[in-house]
Amino acid sequence: MNYSNRILNTPSSFIRDILKVLGDPEIISFAGGLPNPISFPIKEMQQAIEGAIQKYGSKLFQYSTTEGLVPLKETIAARYKKRFGLDFSPDDILLTNGSQQALDLIGKVMLNKGDQVLIEEPGYLGAIQALSLCEPEFLSVPLENDGIDVQKLKETLQKNKVKVMYTVPNFQNPTGLTYSLEKRKAVREVLAKYDTVLVEDDPYGELRFQGESLPYIGAGYLDEQSVLMGSFSKTVTPGMRLGYVVTKNKQLMRYLVTAKQGSDLHTNVFTQYAINEYLTNNSYEDHIKKIVDLYGQQASAMLAAMDEYFPKTVSYTRPEGGMFMWVTMEKGRSAMDLFNRAMEKKVAFVPGNPFYVGAPDVNTFRLNYTNATEEIIKEGIKRLGSIL
Amino acid sequence: MNYSNRILNTPSSFIRDILKVLGDPEIISFAGGLPNPISFPIKEMQQAIEGAIQKYGSKLFQYSTTEGLVPLKETIAARYKKRFGLDFSPDDILLTNGSQQALDLIGKVMLNKGDQVLIEEPGYLGAIQALSLCEPEFLSVPLENDGIDVQKLKETLQKNKVKVMYTVPNFQNPTGLTYSLEKRKAVREVLAKYDTVLVEDDPYGELRFQGESLPYIGAGYLDEQSVLMGSFSKTVTPGMRLGYVVTKNKQLMRYLVTAKQGSDLHTNVFTQYAINEYLTNNSYEDHIKKIVDLYGQQASAMLAAMDEYFPKTVSYTRPEGGMFMWVTMEKGRSAMDLFNRAMEKKVAFVPGNPFYVGAPDVNTFRLNYTNATEEIIKEGIKRLGSIL
Numbered sequence: 195m196n197y198s199n200r201i202l203n204t205p206s207s208f209i210r211d212i213l214k215v216l217g218d219p220e221i222i223s224f225a226g227g228l229p230n231p232i233s234f235p236i237k238e239m240q241q242a243i244e245g246a247i248q249k250y251g252s253k254l255f256q257y258s259t260t261e262g263l264v265p266l267k268e269t270i271a272a273r274y275k276k277r278f279g280l281d282f283s284p285d286d287i288l289l290t291n292g293s294q295q296a297l298d299l300i301g302k303v304m305l306n307k308g309d310q311v312l313i314e315e316p317g318y319l320g321a322i323q324a325l326s327l328c329e330p331e332f333l334s335v336p337l338e339n340d341g342i343d344v345q346k347l348k349e350t351l352q353k354n355k356v357k358v359m360y361t362v363p364n365f366q367n368p369t370g371l372t373y374s375l376e377k378r379k380a381v382r383e384v385l386a387k388y389d390t391v392l393v394e395d396d397p398y399g400e401l402r403f404q405g406e407s408l409p410y411i412g413a414g415y416l417d418e419q420s421v422l423m424g425s426f427s428k429t430v431t432p433g434m435r436l437g438y439v440v441t442k443n444k445q446l447m448r449y450l451v452t453a454k455q456g457s458d459l460h461t462n463v464f465t466q467y468a469i470n471e472y473l474t475n476n477s478y479e480d481h482i483k484k485i486v487d488l489y490g491q492q493a494s495a496m497l498a499a500m501d502e503y504f505p506k507t508v509s510y511t512r513p514e515g516g517m518f519m520w521v522t523m524e525k526g527r528s529a530m531d532l533f534n535r536a537m538e539k540k541v542a543f544v545p546g547n548p549f550y551v552g553a554p555d556v557n558t559f560r561l562n563y564t565n566a567t568e569e570i571i572k573e574g575i576k577r578l579g580s581i582l
Numbered sequence: 583m584n585y586s587n588r589i590l591n592t593p594s595s596f597i598r599d600i601l602k603v604l605g606d607p608e609i610i611s612f613a614g615g616l617p618n619p620i621s622f623p624i625k626e627m628q629q630a631i632e633g634a635i636q637k638y639g640s641k642l643f644q645y646s647t648t649e650g651l652v653p654l655k656e657t658i659a660a661r662y663k664k665r666f667g668l669d670f671s672p673d674d675i676l677l678t679n680g681s682q683q684a685l686d687l688i689g690k691v692m693l694n695k696g697d698q699v700l701i702e703e704p705g706y707l708g709a710i711q712a713l714s715l716c717e718p719e720f721l722s723v724p725l726e727n728d729g730i731d732v733q734k735l736k737e738t739l740q741k742n743k744v745k746v747m748y749t750v751p752n753f754q755n756p757t758g759l760t761y762s763l764e765k766r767k768a769v770r771e772v773l774a775k776y777d778t779v780l781v782e783d784d785p786y787g788e789l790r791f792q793g794e795s796l797p798y799i800g801a802g803y804l805d806e807q808s809v810l811m812g813s814f815s816k817t818v819t820p821g822m823r824l825g826y827v828v829t830k831n832k833q834l835m836r837y838l839v840t841a842k843q844g845s846d847l848h849t850n851v852f853t854q855y856a857i858n859e860y861l862t863n864n865s866y867e868d869h870i871k872k873i874v875d876l877y878g879q880q881a882s883a884m885l886a887a888m889d890e891y892f893p894k895t896v897s898y899t900r901p902e903g904g905m906f907m908w909v910t911m912e913k914g915r916s917a918m919d920l921f922n923r924a925m926e927k928k929v930a931f932v933p934g935n936p937f938y939v940g941a942p943d944v945n946t947f948r949l950n951y952t953n954a955t956e957e958i959i960k961e962g963i964k965r966l967g968s969i970l
Contacts, residue, residue: 255821
């Protein structure tokens with residue numbers, strides 16, 4: 195049987211594959227990107243479901259529109275208004291099966307085979323996988339501590355014809371790094387000169403435990419070229435797969451809707467009603483504060499343990515929010531080798547390789563700190579330190 | 583901005599577009615494919631949700647596997663065993679966002695641009711739209727009253743290199759027609775000689791109100807080349823978007839899973855737990871019987887009204903199950919013209935055009951009978967008869 199070239203050239207997700215083999219309950223896993231269950235408002239969601247069924251009955255169970263529930267889109271728009279003063283209307287928003295699906299749809303409407311996609315190095319592997327299905331050419335620009343390397347970004351845009359630039363501006367996956375205000379402005383200025391769509395993926399933006407929220411790079415500034423992605427996965431529930439894609443570019447939105455029709459008709463509308471009911475009847479702010487406080491403590495615990503147990507030859511990022519840290523060993527070390535030894539010590543992480551579209555820095559790896567107690571974090575880092 | 587060729591060549595869904603404009607409550611709509619709300623076991627689903635949360639807690643809200651919940655896949659496999667004696671294991675099943683997503687995934691793993699897809703004429707427009715995103719060449723073979731024209735199928739397979747054949751063997755969308763046992767055998771024999779994947783889409787199979795269930799064309803017979811699609815949309819709820827794709831071809835399944843990872847990580851797991859809890863704690867058979875009895879009555883009411891109010895020059899199918907009938911007017915008539923006049927009479931249907939990949943029979947249209955009372959069906963058909 196002859197399969198498509200697209201699927202033959204798409205890597206299986208390293209993370210999804212190793213998550214399946216991490217069944218041993220004795221393994222301390224810093225590998226996944228799982229939110230802490232504290233972020234799931236289970237009781238409140240149960241009440242919201244009951245309330246929504248009482249109010250809207252069979253509408254929760256029937257087919258619905260491809261674009262998504264208008265009241266929920268109004269809620270999302272109101273939050274962008276409140277947090278950033280941004281003016282989005284429900285028509286600027288399409289609800290998706292988690293923000294991962296937004297990537298699939300963006301690829302479908304933007305990319306012909308061989309078109310160029312620019313991504314941070316290292317970059318989110320889920321984006322690499324989703325867009326790989328459209329067989330683009332990937333270009334990468336290194337990430338510095340305060341955001342992408344602007345000089346190299348300029349050069350890359352100038353020398354090529356980049357159709358889509360993908361970025362995670364806040365607490366990036368995999369590095370945990372955040373763009374500074376200056377870098378945001380600089381990237382915006384550069385991009386305004388090119389016919390490149392900027393996709394800002396912001397699943398972690400609400401999870402800031404240090405410093406102040408910063409304006410987006412493109413959203414609110416580069417209207418026609420700006421696409422923003424958001425998600426309820428990290429603040430309400432990932433299991434219900436509810437994300438969204440936002441753009442003021444009407445034609446792009448129309449095409450995203452057509453792609454969504456063909457891909458799955460519409461997003462689970464039961465979930466849309468339930469989450470909107472939850473958001474309107476509870477203090478979302480208070481709920482997020484609980485998550486942020488916990489993640490801040492977990493991050494501090496991991497950093498303290500790393501300061502104590504990791505050799506000085508090893509460096510790591512100090513995130514202001516989100517879920518991840520990025521570790522760099524001496525040149526010549528291999529995180530893949532370390533992974534095998536770590537599994538013997540019953541501790542897991544994600545080696546850096548799958549986060550690169552070009553030659554990887556094989557001496558890097560990603561740690562997640564949101565899904566373990568401070569005690570377990572300390573024990574896991576101690577084990578890891580012993581083999582570093 | 584330059585969009586992808588794929589999206590420029592993908593039609594927006596005529597049905598999804600007109601559903602949005604059918605807001606006027608005075609319009610009698612035979613246009614959509616909406617199940618009757620009687621098919622939504624709302625109270626039982628509420629109990630199932632409570633039960634599932636009590637048993638599995640945060641697992642309903644956390645990230646889950648791409649492949650889908652094993653207990654639900656066991657339930658699905660057991661039903662195929664019971665209904666058809668088919669031996670599927672959970673590993674042969676991938677859970678999707680409605681069966682529409684299965685089409686998207688099949689396209690992704692099978693089709694390069696220009697690869698050939700064979701579809702019934704007329705055929706399901708959602709399949710045409712989903713696969714259009716992979717830019718295939720569509721070939722069509724006419725549907726006869728007892729299934730596809732086997733002689734023309736043979737010729738088409740011989741003259742071409744068809745990679746995927748798509749069929750709806752039971753109560754086809756849009757015609758309501760069902761393959762006879764003889765046609766199933768004949769198609770199976772023909773396909774066995776070619777390297778063509780047979781995709782059998784069976785969303786309506788449980789909804790038979792006349793005659794006996796028949797074995798599948800490929801499933802259970804053409805193992806490596808057979809893909810079967812199913813759905814809970816017509817028997818439990820379409821709003822929750824839960825379907826599945828089944829194949830014993832291990833490599834194909836592996837690629838489908840990789841495509842699903844990139845497309846949206848996994849299907850809503852809250853829904854998977856809830857629907858499995860519903861299926862295991864209630865008599866699904868009894869529930870389906872209620873739906874089937876109702877649809878049988880509605881179909882009879884529509885046929886009786888058509889016999890009374892339609893001129894003899896108009897012919898129509900008499901389905902044994904499912905949700906649709908197919909009407910053919912005299913040559914020279916246009917269902918698009920009729921649609922405009924019907925809207926003045928406040929009655930809606932779907933003109934045949936979007937169900938064709940080649941030159942359409944413009945004198946055809948589709949009627950749905952599942953979402954209106956017998957009285958309203960009679961009134962709508964009377965209005966339609968007055969302009970036929």
